[in-house]
Amino acid sequence: MGTRGRPALALVLALVLSLPGSGAAAGDSASLRWFIQHAPPHFSYLPGPVPNSPRELAGGESAGFLRLLSEQLPQYHHQFFDASLPRYEAMLKSGETLCSVLHKRTPERLRDRYFTPLFPWQTSHQLHLVLRRDTLPLLADLGRPVSLAAVLARQDLRGLLMRDRSYDATIDRLLLEAGAAAPPRMVAGRAGNLLSMLRAKRMDYTLEFRASLDEYVNNEAGADLVALPLAEVGGPPLSYASCSRNPAGRQRIEAIDEAVRRLAREPQREAWIRRWRHETQDPQDRQRLLRYLDERARSGPQIE
Structure with a gap:
């Protein structure tokens, strides 16, 4: 091709890449989109703005753990969006690759998302x-x-x-x-x-x-x-991370599962637990957490 044709080709390529959706795979491949919602005791950020970065995740037990988790996943650009539960479900069903630490694992939800366990809830959150x-x-x-x-x-x-x-x-x-x-x-x-x-x-x-x-x-x-x-409430349940049940979601849930196991094996585990739950946790909750982390450290991947 002559030099006269190269500017035209470059212009065509630039126009193609600027079209909606074009080139998105390259940017999206390194992003991890988290659904969050002001919902104590999980997340608490009102009356302030929706967090834009992991370091802005302040209030709430899920927020604190997600901040720790994001530090173990530097390969991703972490994005956070606030939406109602019906809106999140609609986005999920439309095929978007999304992750959450707000949803409990249920048989129905296993149809459209992967799950991996994170930690046991504190008794006070029942x-x-x-x-x-x-x-x-x-x-x-x-x-x-x-x-x-x-x-x-x-x-x-x-x-x-x-x-x-x-x-x-x-x-x-x-x-x-x-x-x-x-x-x-x-x-x-x-x-x-x-x-x-x-x-x-x-x-x-x-x-x-x-x-x-x-x-x-x-x-x-x-x-x-x-x-x-309530008399019927049993022991504290597990918190889970979930991601869309598609190839990109599978990649992300595998990375999250691996990050949880790294945290569980961390030699300075006491330090990040104090950063997360501070010194206020109930002794029984603390022992339950340590037993869970010991088991998680020994186990292989836990993805459903």
């Missing part, structure tokens, strides 16, 4: 029954902790739950077995929306983490809401 203070006398005969099965059997109480949310393996099974007696589900987007509806007396109870309620009470003057521990 689910509670949330209701208005004026409803407490109706539950006086149920004792403490209150049985969700007994609450579901009541005809004088109406609950409401978030659609597409997994609450706890035992609780999910109980709700499934309750059939028509289980509270209806609605698209709420965020936990605070249901708590506002509860205050407005559109239902009598919902299920939520105590930390989420505490923050709502502080920010929304919702002192008329109270949380009761």
Whole structure:
């Protein structure tokens, strides 16, 4: 080809590369897009902006672990986006490669995403029954902790739950077995929306983490809401990372799994645990975490 044709060819190539989607693979291959949401005790960043980088992940147990995890994955450019749960599900189903540390592992979710375990939750982060203070006398005969099965059997109480949310393996099974007696589900987007509806007396109870309620009470003057521990909640569940079930998602979940095992084997493990959970954790929670990390350090990949 003559020199006169080269500028024209260069112009054509530049136009092609500037088209939407062209050349995206090169940039996307080194990116890891994380779904986050202001949802204590997992993430807490309101009233501030959505974190733009790992170093801006400050409040919340998942946020702290994700900051540690990102340090083990320098081959990726970590991006964070905030969205409602329905929006995230829609993005996932559209074929985007996304990762999350907010979703529990369920059989249904294994159809469209990979999972790998991260760490056991602290006991203080278990689910509670949330209701208005004026409803407490109706539950006086149920004792403490209150049985969700007994609450579901009541005809004088109406609950409401978030659609597409997994609450706890035992609780999910109980709700499934309750059939028509289980509270209806609605698209709420965020936990605070249901708590506002509860205050407005559109239902009598919902299920939520105590930390989420505490923050709502502080920010929304919702002192008329109270949380009761549930008898059916078992031991603290595992937190999981999940990524889209496609080749790019598989690559990322394998890297995440390997990073978790590196953290578990770290000779200075005590140092990063203190950075993450500080000195406030319950002794039983600490022993549970150490046993889990010992097992994770000895094991091979754990990807489903």
